Amino acid sequence: MLRVDNITSSYGGGLILFGMSLDVGAREVVTLIGRNGMGKSTTIRAIMGLTPARSGAITFDGKRIEALRPHEIAQNGIGLVPEGRQIFVRLSVEENLVATSADRQGAANKWSLARVYDLFPRLAERRAQSGGTLSGGEQQMLAIGRALMTNPRLLILDEATEGLAPLIREDIWACLRQLKSEGLSILVVDRNLDALLGLADRHYVVEKGRVAWSGTSAELAVRRDNIERQIGI
Amino acid sequence: MQLVLEQLLNGLQLSLTLFLLAAGLTLVFGIMGVINLAHGSLYMIGAYAGAWAAAKTGTFWLALPAGLAAAALVGAAMELLVVRRLYAREHLSQVLATFGLILFFNGFIAWSAGRSPLLMETPPQLSGFVEILPGLPYPAYRLAMMGVGVAVALGLWYMISRTRIGMLIRAGSDKREMVEALGVDIAKLFTLVFALGALLAGLAGVMVGPIRSVQVGMGEQVLITTFVVIVVGGIGSIRGAFAGALLIGMCDTLGRAFVPMLLKSWLSGPLADGLGGALSSVIIYLVMALVLIVRPRGLFPVSG
Numbered sequence: 152m153l154r155v156d157n158i159t160s161s162y163g164g165g166l167i168l169f170g171m172s173l174d175v176g177a178r179e180v181v182t183l184i185g186r187n188g189m190g191k192s193t194t195i196r197a198i199m200g201l202t203p204a205r206s207g208a209i210t211f212d213g214k215r216i217e218a219l220r221p222h223e224i225a226q227n228g229i230g231l232v233p234e235g236r237q238i239f240v241r242l243s244v245e246e247n248l249v250a251t252s253a254d255r256q257g258a259a260n261k262w263s264l265a266r267v268y269d270l271f272p273r274l275a276e277r278r279a280q281s282g283g284t285l286s287g288g289e290q291q292m293l294a295i296g297r298a299l300m301t302n303p304r305l306l307i308l309d310e311a312t313e314g315l316a317p318l319i320r321e322d323i324w325a326c327l328r329q330l331k332s333e334g335l336s337i338l339v340v341d342r343n344l345d346a347l348l349g350l351a352d353r354h355y356v357v358e359k360g361r362v363a364w365s366g367t368s369a370e371l372a373v374r375r376d377n378i379e380r381q382i383g384i
Numbered sequence: 385m386q387l388v389l390e391q392l393l394n395g396l397q398l399s400l401t402l403f404l405l406a407a408g409l410t411l412v413f414g415i416m417g418v419i420n421l422a423h424g425s426l427y428m429i430g431a432y433a434g435a436w437a438a439a440k441t442g443t444f445w446l447a448l449p450a451g452l453a454a455a456a457l458v459g460a461a462m463e464l465l466v467v468r469r470l471y472a473r474e475h476l477s478q479v480l481a482t483f484g485l486i487l488f489f490n491g492f493i494a495w496s497a498g499r500s501p502l503l504m505e506t507p508p509q510l511s512g513f514v515e516i517l518p519g520l521p522y523p524a525y526r527l528a529m530m531g532v533g534v535a536v537a538l539g540l541w542y543m544i545s546r547t548r549i550g551m552l553i554r555a556g557s558d559k560r561e562m563v564e565a566l567g568v569d570i571a572k573l574f575t576l577v578f579a580l581g582a583l584l585a586g587l588a589g590v591m592v593g594p595i596r597s598v599q600v601g602m603g604e605q606v607l608i609t610t611f612v613v614i615v616v617g618g619i620g621s622i623r624g625a626f627a628g629a630l631l632i633g634m635c636d637t638l639g640r641a642f643v644p645m646l647l648k649s650w651l652s653g654p655l656a657d658g659l660g661g662a663l664s665s666v667i668i669y670l671v672m673a674l675v676l677i678v679r680p681r682g683l684f685p686v687s688g
């Protein structure tokens with residue numbers, strides 16, 4: 152479904168990605184893991200066109216997207232839950248969900264406010280509150296709900312459980328498991344190996360802007376100690 | 385008493401005209417981060433297109449759509465050709481580029497319409513007076529202008545707070561990149577907002593036509609006051625633009641009317657005249673300074 156092929160990227164200075172490659176198949180959950188500053192978020196920004204790749208190719212559903220503008224990439228069916236959540240603080244919870252909602256591909260099981268509130272009942276309680284007044288965990292739920300309301304076929308989450316209390320984290324993981332069971336493809340950046348092993352099909356260890364190791368959850372479980380040292384847990 | 389009431393109404397009318405100008409300027413500055421000095425040119429273009437259409441057709445009711453269309457189209461073109469390139473630039477480049485636009489538009493109008501002021505007739509339907517209180521007649525045209533100003537304020541409030549476009553405007557003002565990453569063509573949204581601001585400036589221009597002279601440079605006079613309005617109100621806020629316009633429009637009108645008069649009861653004639661004139665023309669800047677001392681980000685700062 153998504154193929155990132157040998158991309159390089161920079162923020163104007165030196166290169167940050169040196170030939171990064173990865174694949175996400177239909178209905179698959181794939182992770183990017185690695186120490187801070189290794190280029191995971193930069194990879195995601197390249198996929199979304201926010202910091203376009205300098206070279207290499209990115210294909211989504213067989214279509215080249217590396218030169219498209221961010222809104223065009225999103226309109227192709229990629230939903231982003233960004234690092235730091237990026238909630239719209241001048242909008243209420245409900246407006247955050249509605250403002251950018253869309254169903255461009257005619258989804259079979261279309262996301263609605265009711266469905267998002269079903270997934271995250273805490274958002275329903277706070278629907279009229281300003282997005283800026285939510286707790287970190289609620290903001291994260293809102294960021295996920297907001298991305299789902301664009302009816303994506305691939306959901307990308309960057310550090311979605313960062314800084315959250317264990318119970319809230321568990322809510323997020325439960326939500327992702329449910330989304331997986333509904334057939335959504337997911338690319339997730341996180342540090343929580345236990346949860347990732349239970350959720351994901353395949354993993355990429357990112358080191359200095361390229362893939363240092365990749366394998367299935369079973370393969371990762373076998374050499375978990377090595378990987379943990381490699382990614383600094 | 386009657387004089388006070390009349391001046392209050394004049395102040396209100398000026399306030400609502402300032403609001404029409406401030407609304408567009410504050411949206412463009414608040415959301416896109418662009419200082420558009422040429423906003424006053426759009427006001428002038430609306431006035432000239434209106435005066436031209438009125439002269440050709442003999443009716444204000446065709447001047448109105450002509451002024452609106454001209455300002456909105458020139459505004460859209462200005463955004464697509466010039467302003468779009470300025471979003472990522474620092475304010476100095478924006479000031480220089482939009483100052484260049486002022487020179488261009490002033491030159492263009494002077495060349496095509498001449499330097500002498502144009503006059504526009506009040507539409508006959510609105511040329512009379514309305515007795516708003518016994519013994520207090522007030523020009524119907526000015527009352528109609530106020531009505532339009534209030535209607536635009538309500539319409540903008542509804543658009544910003546209740547519609548999808550309004551949500552995207554608010555979202556885009558603090559997280560532009562995120563709005564794009566969720567599939568919204570923010571460039572298109574910006575063009576739309578810019579053209580809307582231009583349309584409102586054009587509306588102010590056409591409406592002012594029958595009560596002031598239409599001339600080259602009319603935009604720059606009013607632009608300064610409009611900047612004072614949006615700074616006082618809180619940049620980016622429509623509510624702030626409304627409150628700021630009321631405060632500044634009232635202070636300016638009442639100051640000009642009554643400060644020299646009050647001074648005269650204390651000081652000798654010529655001294656009072658000189659001082660009064662000077663003081664009343666700087667009142668709005670004093671008010672701005674006072675507001676900013678108490679509320680550095682204006683009356684209704686935009687959160688986030």
Ligand SMILES: Nc1ncnc2c1ncn2[C@@H]1O[C@H](COP(=O)(O)OP(=O)(O)O)[C@@H](O)[C@H]1O
Binds near residue numbers: 167185186189191193
């Ligand atoms: N906006 C930016 N401008 C310049 N350098 C950046 C920017 N964002 C990240 N970097 C640099 O790019 C490298 C990779 O960062 P990032 O992709 O955010 O890492 P990760 O998400 O894996 O922690 C780091 O060295 C970081 O300092």
Ligand SMILES: [Mg+2]
Binds near residue numbers: 191192193
């Ligand atoms: Mg990161």
